[in-house]
Amino acid sequence: xxxxxxxxxxxxxxxxxxxxxPERRNAxxxxxxxxxxxxxxxxxxxxxxxxxLSGAGKSFCAGLDLSVLNxxxxxxxxxxxxxxxxxxxxxxxxxxxxIPTIAAVHGSAIAGGAGLAMICDFTIATPAxxxxxxxxxxxxxxxxxxxxxxxxxxxxxxxDLLLTGRLFDAAEAHRLGLVNEIVESERLSARVAxxxxxxxxxxxxxxxxxxxxxxxxxxxxxxxxxxxxxEANAQARExxxxxxxxxxxxxxxxPSWAK
Numbered sequence: 001x002x003x004x005x006x007x008x009x010x011x012x013x014x015x016x017x018x019x020x021x022p023e024r025r026n027a028x029x030x031x032x033x034x035x036x037x038x039x040x041x042x043x044x045x046x047x048x049x050x051x052x053l054s055g056a057g058k059s060f061c062a063g064l065d066l067s068v069l070n071x072x073x074x075x076x077x078x079x080x081x082x083x084x085x086x087x088x089x090x091x092x093x094x095x096x097x098x099i100p101t102i103a104a105v106h107g108s109a110i111a112g113g114a115g116l117a118m119i120c121d122f123t124i125a126t127p128a129x130x131x132x133x134x135x136x137x138x139x140x141x142x143x144x145x146x147x148x149x150x151x152x153x154x155x156x157x158x159x160d161l162l163l164t165g166r167l168f169d170a171a172e173a174h175r176l177g178l179v180n181e182i183v184e185s186e187r188l189s190a191r192v193a194x195x196x197x198x199x200x201x202x203x204x205x206x207x208x209x210x211x212x213x214x215x216x217x218x219x220x221x222x223x224x225x226x227x228x229x230x231e232a233n234a235q236a237r238e239x240x241x242x243x244x245x246x247x248x249x250x251x252x253x254x255p256s257w258a259k
Contacts, residue, residue, distance in 0.1 A: 022057025061113025084233035139245030147225035
């Protein structure tokens with residue numbers, strides 16, 4: 001398959017997917033989300049044994065492209081739900097991939113970008129990496145990502161990150177359990193390759209069975225959480241706060257929230 005927003009390279013048993021919109025800090029569009037889903041599905045049925053996710057340029061991923069969100073402001077609630085369902089499909093495709101996944105994070109991983117990074121089985125970050133679930137700053141609801149975040153670090157710590165919308169560094173992400181290792185920038189690629197080789201040496205059947213087992217253990221709860229998240233995501237896009245938040249961000253001014 002030909003891709004325009006991501007770059008896909010297969011080397012031996014490793015598939016490396018690079019988010020490839022560096023001029024937009026690799027911000028996601030619906031096209032990128034669909035291409036990522038396709039690349040994940042190819043990996044699930046192909047010959048690769050490990051998937052590596054990275055970002056081109058100075059960032060890992062800045063989340064959803066806000067110019068796309070701005071264009072969505074005139075959509076119907078049905079269209080909003082379809083957009084939210086696409087985000088859920090993307091996260092679930094990565095979460096349920098039957099091969100080990102590694103995120104190589106440098107620069108910023110924000111909102112949905114932080115979601116992609118943390119959903120991977122292993123998250124390796126540089127000291128300068130920044131994370132944040134910043135949706136509330138623009139009148140949006142961190143809906144779908146909240147389910148995966150709560151699954152990983154629990155309710156109390158998730159509320160801190162989601163309700164404040166604050167940025168946090170790699171060291172805090174490591175303490176929270178969202179990052180497995182922190183390595184210097186010049187060592188990032190080498191460490192990811194080392195980890196990939198460790199995984200490749202293990203039984204592919206056992207790895208796949210272990211991932212399926214761990215996914216199944218939380219599936220009923222996650223399915224229910226995602227249904228609620230899709231509706232919350234769609235409803236949030238109907239609000240004045242959302243329109244004002246996106247507009248203020250694009251216009252580089254402070255938002256003026258409705259009373």
